[in-house]
Amino acid sequence: MSRLIAATVTVVVAAGLAVAAALGVVALLEATPEQPNSPLITYEQAGQGD
Secondary structure, X not given: OHHHHXXXXXXXXXXXXXXXXXXXXXXXXXXXXXXXXXXXXXXXXXXXXX
C-alpha cells in the first residue's frame, strides 16, 4: 500500500511541476516586448522608380 501511495504522490508532484513549468514558459513569452513588424528590405514597385 505504501508503494501505491508513493507512486500516486510522485505522479501528482510530477504533474504539478509540468503545469508550473508550462505556466512559467507562457509568462516568460508574454513578458517579452512586442517586436516591430517592419520589413528589413523593401522593394520598389514597377514604374515608381522612373
